[in-house]
Amino acid sequence: MKKLTQENAPVLEALEKLKQMRIVPFDVPGHKRGRGNKVLTEFLGERCLSVDVNSMKPLDNLCHPVSIIKDAEQLAAEAFGAAHAFFMVGGTTSSVQAMILTACKRGDKIILPRNVHRSAINAMILCGAVPVYINPQMDKTLGISLGMSIKDVKKAIADNPDAKAVFVNNPTYYGICSNLNEIIKMAHANNMLVLADEAHGTHFYFNDKLPAAAMRSGADMAAVSLHKSGGSLTQSSMLFINDKISEGYVRQIINLTQTTSGSYLLMSSLDISRRNLALRGNKIIDTVIDLVEYARSEINNIGDYYAYSREKINGDSIYDFDITKLSIYTRSIGLAGIEVYDILRDEYDIQTEFGDLANLLAYVSIGDRPRDMERLVSALSEIRRIYKKDSTGMLEVEYINPKVVLPPQDAFYTNKEESIPLDKACGRVCTEFVMCYPPGIPILAPGELVTSQILEYIHYAKAKGCQMTGPEDMELNNLNVVTEK
Amino acid sequence: MELWFTEKHTPYVQFSIKIEKQLYAAKSEFQRIDILESREFGRILTLDGYLMLTEKDEFIYHEMITHVPMAVMPHARKVLIIGGGDGGTAREILRYKTVESIDLVDIDKMVADACRKYIPQTAASLDDPRVKCHFEDGLKYIRHHENEYDLIIVDSTDPFGPGEGLFTKEFYGNCYKALKDDGIMVNQHESPFYPADSYAMQRAHKRIFESFPISRIYQAHIPTYPSGHWLFGFASKKYHPILDANWQKWKSLDIKTRYYNPKLHAGAFALPTYVEDIIREVE
Numbered sequence: 001m002k003k004l005t006q007e008n009a010p011v012l013e014a015l016e017k018l019k020q021m022r023i024v025p026f027d028v029p030g031h032k033r034g035r036g037n038k039v040l041t042e043f044l045g046e047r048c049l050s051v052d053v054n055s056m057k058p059l060d061n062l063c064h065p066v067s068i069i070k071d072a073e074q075l076a077a078e079a080f081g082a083a084h085a086f087f088m089v090g091g092t093t094s095s096v097q098a099m100i101l102t103a104c105k106r107g108d109k110i111i112l113p114r115n116v117h118r119s120a121i122n123a124m125i126l127c128g129a130v131p132v133y134i135n136p137q138m139d140k141t142l143g144i145s146l147g148m149s150i151k152d153v154k155k156a157i158a159d160n161p162d163a164k165a166v167f168v169n170n171p172t173y174y175g176i177c178s179n180l181n182e183i184i185k186m187a188h189a190n191n192m193l194v195l196a197d198e199a200h201g202t203h204f205y206f207n208d209k210l211p212a213a214a215m216r217s218g219a220d221m222a223a224v225s226l227h228k229s230g231g232s233l234t235q236s237s238m239l240f241i242n243d244k245i246s247e248g249y250v251r252q253i254i255n256l257t258q259t260t261s262g263s264y265l266l267m268s269s270l271d272i273s274r275r276n277l278a279l280r281g282n283k284i285i286d287t288v289i290d291l292v293e294y295a296r297s298e299i300n301n302i303g304d305y306y307a308y309s310r311e312k313i314n315g316d317s318i319y320d321f322d323i324t325k326l327s328i329y330t331r332s333i334g335l336a337g338i339e340v341y342d343i344l345r346d347e348y349d350i351q352t353e354f355g356d357l358a359n360l361l362a363y364v365s366i367g368d369r370p371r372d373m374e375r376l377v378s379a380l381s382e383i384r385r386i387y388k389k390d391s392t393g394m395l396e397v398e399y400i401n402p403k404v405v406l407p408p409q410d411a412f413y414t415n416k417e418e419s420i421p422l423d424k425a426c427g428r429v430c431t432e433f434v435m436c437y438p439p440g441i442p443i444l445a446p447g448e449l450v451t452s453q454i455l456e457y458i459h460y461a462k463a464k465g466c467q468m469t470g471p472e473d474m475e476l477n478n479l480n481v482v483t484e485k
Numbered sequence: 486m487e488l489w490f491t492e493k494h495t496p497y498v499q500f501s502i503k504i505e506k507q508l509y510a511a512k513s514e515f516q517r518i519d520i521l522e523s524r525e526f527g528r529i530l531t532l533d534g535y536l537m538l539t540e541k542d543e544f545i546y547h548e549m550i551t552h553v554p555m556a557v558m559p560h561a562r563k564v565l566i567i568g569g570g571d572g573g574t575a576r577e578i579l580r581y582k583t584v585e586s587i588d589l590v591d592i593d594k595m596v597a598d599a600c601r602k603y604i605p606q607t608a609a610s611l612d613d614p615r616v617k618c619h620f621e622d623g624l625k626y627i628r629h630h631e632n633e634y635d636l637i638i639v640d641s642t643d644p645f646g647p648g649e650g651l652f653t654k655e656f657y658g659n660c661y662k663a664l665k666d667d668g669i670m671v672n673q674h675e676s677p678f679y680p681a682d683s684y685a686m687q688r689a690h691k692r693i694f695e696s697f698p699i700s701r702i703y704q705a706h707i708p709t710y711p712s713g714h715w716l717f718g719f720a721s722k723k724y725h726p727i728l729d730a731n732w733q734k735w736k737s738l739d740i741k742t743r744y745y746n747p748k749l750h751a752g753a754f755a756l757p758t759y760v761e762d763i764i765r766e767v768e
Binding site: 298347348349370371374375377378379381382385386 | 622624625627628647649650653654655656658659662
């Protein structure tokens with residue numbers, strides 16, 4: 001058999017072959033290549049529906065890959081420098097959860113920064129792992145949490161020698177990286193695994209102007225959102241492991257929660273995107289870097305706004321910065337990032353990734369055109385001209401050090417729970433999540449103490465227009481807490 | 486041989502012109518450019534298959550996009566044309582001897598060069614010493630100018646493709662900023678007739694209306710544009726398009742026009758009821 005190269009795309013090739021075979025489908029899905037759902041076919045296109053098919057011998061099976069999916073995963077592993085790759089169809093949420101469920105059993109400790117995505121804490125609710133949070137450093141001016149300081153990681157490891165793993169954001173939503181190599185060295189020296197959340201780091205693997213990629217640096221597992229900077233379809237993702245992790249065990253973990261009807265639309269998009277990145281990634285990412293660098297300099301020339309970059313690097317909590325991230329500090333025009341985000345969409349028909357209380361993040365990738373960047377820059381210039389106001393009186397965002405009273409699982413599944421008005425919750429232990437989405441980093445997680453500082457933050461974020469998600473009460477007028485005896 | 490140029494005015498309506506020969510075809514960084522020779526309309530410029538101008542009827546468009554604001558502001562000295570790489574708009578402005586300089590900003594130099602070679606009727610103006618051509622993104626250019634121009638003419642292509650950015654609120658807002666305190670902006674405003682064009686027209690008006698204290702629409706009849714009924718926008722910081730027209734001054738300039746005249750100027754702002762309705766909806 002011919003050896004496969006990065007030019008191949010086994011899933012794509014198998015689907016193309018399947019189309020030529022003109023198989024009569026007496027299997028699911030019931031739309032039968034779209035014929036049974038004309039409106040959907042007209043909307044999505046016949047080509048799309050014709051490959052929305054079920055696992056079958058020529059197409060392999062995601063739950064137990066032995067042929068084309070196995071080949072495609074192997075090519076992905078090679079492209080990303082891993083021992084093995086798993087195609088994931090439940091978003092990077094499923095990849096992050098598979099990492100934690102692989103590393104931790106009930107009662108096991110895991111060291112992680114508090115600014116993790118909710119999927120990491122969700123995994124702890126599922127498996128009963130106990131978080132050891134590291135206080136990520138905070139940039140006071142920008143009001144964003146940063147990476148983990150090496151001395152904090154060292155202390156957490158020394159204080160918790162029984163911890164099973166260290167979890168790292170590589171990078172954060174804002175593009176900030178911790179000293180990954182040093183963390184890996186320390187963790188491995190203490191027999192701990194290193195799990196990397198690379199939801200925002202796919203492109204790190206394909207361009208040397210960017211921060212270190214986790215698998216290439218020796219991390220044990222990495223969850224990589226190909227659908228973000230990699231160009232695949234929403235909800236597709238990849239999980240990578242090195243040769244110290246059992247492929248078979250990870251697959252069992254994945255199969256605990258993953259669908260048995262993996263979508264070939266998602267899988268083919270992963271396969272095609274991997275091929276594209278492997279063959280052309282370097283050049284594509286160079287183009288993205290040029291576009292973002294141009295935008296940063298234009299935005300910084302407008303005045304007041306601050307589009308930050310590598311000059312923020314401090315050797316520790318900002319060990320490196322992803323220059324493809326276009327994060328813009330907006331408080332200097334008297335507006336919260338979320339307010340600029342809303343104006344951009346409502347007034348200028350420009351949708352950005354998210355705004356927080358002080359920053360706006362525009363996601364720039366493979367698909368952006370210079371003329372669209374001109375629109376963003378011009379709109380920001382106009383927003384400053386029209387809306388600029390005094391910035392005094394805006395909330396100074398500070399890191400809220402969570403007080404973990406109960407492990408997330410114990411709090412979430414407690415049978416001593418009551419719903420009380422949010423403002424009465426001060427001093428109580430929360431049993432659910434509260435977060436702004438995006439970015440989806442919890443303000444409160446199950447098991448954490450509610451403080452007046454947290455309540456002030458929630459009220460301020462709500463008033464500025466942040467979408468608060470997580471709690472059972474969608475309006476967040478009430479909060480679930482542990483009953484007092 | 487039967488050689489025809491066909492443009493789809495809607496998915497269900499097409500407009501065709503018999504072509505004698507194709508003079509030029511090229512693909513620039515931004516679009517496909519063709520120049521065709523026809524018996525009925527003379528030479529024709531198309532971009533991405535959309536007809537931009539013909540030698541026969543370009544005078545209507547170019548007179549209406551220039552003389553209407555110039556009659557209100559015959560004292561304009563500094564003029565900016567965004568788009569207009571074919572040179573027709575610059576040609577009409579150059580007829581005003583008191584205009585000191587015209588900055589022409591078009592994203593695509595290849596269009597200007599092709600027109601220089603094949604359609605000198607409009608593009609000869611590009612080589613006039615009072616015209617300075619800048620080949621760059623109009624949205625980028627305008628962002629860097631403040632309180633500088635008396636008149637801005639937005640001679641754009643359609644609101645899809647490379648001209649998209651010239652129909653946005655950020656663009657109109659930046660034009661407002663680039664104009665002097667009594668400045669005027671006139672723009673190519675699409676057609677009210679077919680639904681897709683009409684929707685673009687309404688959105689553009691909404692955005693201009695939000696950006697300028699005075700915002701009015703006027704019309705012309707252009708045989709080769711979809712439906713033949715075409716609109717222009719007149720947005721201004723100070724001058725009313727009819728009440729502030731300086732007829733005496735304009736007449737004294739003795740500019741010979743084929744379509745435009747003072748009576749038509751006032752009449753052009755009288756719109757059909759259905760067009761008024763579309764506009765009112767967003768005011």
